Amino acid sequence: MVKKRLSFSVRDELAARIASGRVAPGAKLPSEPELADELGVSRPTLREALRSLEEDGFVTRTRGAGTYATRRPRLRNNLDVNFGVTEAIRAAGMRPGTMQIAVHTEAASAQVSLDLDLVLGDPVVILERVRTADGRPVVFSRDIVSTSRVSASEVARMPVDGSLYDVLEHLGYAVANGVVTIEPSLTDRALARLLKGKVGVPVLFLRQVDFDLNGDPVLLSEEHHLAEAFEFTVVRRGPGRRAP
Template sequence: MSRIRPDSRPLYILVKEKIDEQIADGTYQPGEQLPSEAKLSEELGVSRATLREALRILEKEGKVNRRQGVGTFITEKVALFKSGIGELNSITETIESMGLEAGTNNLNLELGVLDETLAQEFEISSDRELAVINRTRTANDEAVAYCKDYVPQFYLPDDVTETDLEESLFDFLQQSCGIYITYAVADILPVAADKFLAKQLGVEEGTALLLLKQMHYDDRDNPLLYSKNYFRSDKFEFHVVRNRN
């Protein structure tokens, strides 16, 4: 193992990044125990205090699990997709950015849905119909998210079919409907998988999921698309940058 090369950043950050790299490149596998603090600090050429601070941050991020009197272990499940909540990408783009194949299962298109609450959100009359797109998104054929998307039906072509919606919804709206989404307002909530979601995502009932609720807008602030996306928390991780005024 190569030793840490100091730069202008705090040394514990460099150690943390080095271990991050070794987790990413498979040097350390999920569930594997790290060398003892004495051995690891010697290999990296840092003090044990510096190493402990790096491990503390890794533990806070959920990447390692420190067991008192036993040792430090790589977390069994490390999120496959990591995204800043300020980054507005389609799920297809997120999956493909990892070099994986994005797919769709169990797609169902409902037309003519009336929902008074969502009509208010879309700023349309309550008798205007919505299209509801339900589908499970996959990465290399593994279910990673269940999506429920709502679009005012008058935005869509009259001949829209489920086949049209198998790939990126953002791309379809832009290329086939002339709708370009520029930003979204989102809420993230922790939820437990009910029987339906557990079946769709291939997890146990009660498994922790991340629900991302978003209203999407164009550059004129028109609400275009409302989404409820249920992400497997062992596959997706979202982070946010907060600035102090």
């Protein structure tokens, strides 16, 4: 137990060095004997810490070449749990932020009407944001909700990094669950400009419909996640014991 706790402490120390820039992106870490001696731990303890850092995307390890700090640690997001981009960024030990924000109202398209159980052309509020991790743009999101549930002024009064889940819950539409689809895509010119990157960069497009406690659809979210910045996990259950 002591060894395991110590490896966690070593892991946190090295992660902090990388996240703060004390170890530059792409820099090679000292050899295992040197690093173990510097940190005052055994090599098995250090290896356990390095293995955890590699799993979390802070370092890459190549046999015979050594251990290198990555350009950016990947943000892990467990799709079994319905939480937002801000929480995923904080969980990775980085600072969440918002670069751009826009709120406007438009008529619901055929697809939006179908997803939110509206009449074609019903007014909806759209909240568009570019989300950042340590100042780097990593997600462009569009949240769409019917004006019959939330007004444009209520959305506009939200804190910059606020959650529509909180607004919906305050108004009596607490989200119980959501259904998400994920598709691979590439940045076009508009998306590349928003994420301050190049055209043709891989992204993961998430489209999610959230339902309240009554099973009614209350929120549609469309998010473009930089593929290099995120890692998504899903717990697959079953099939369990089968009859002979």
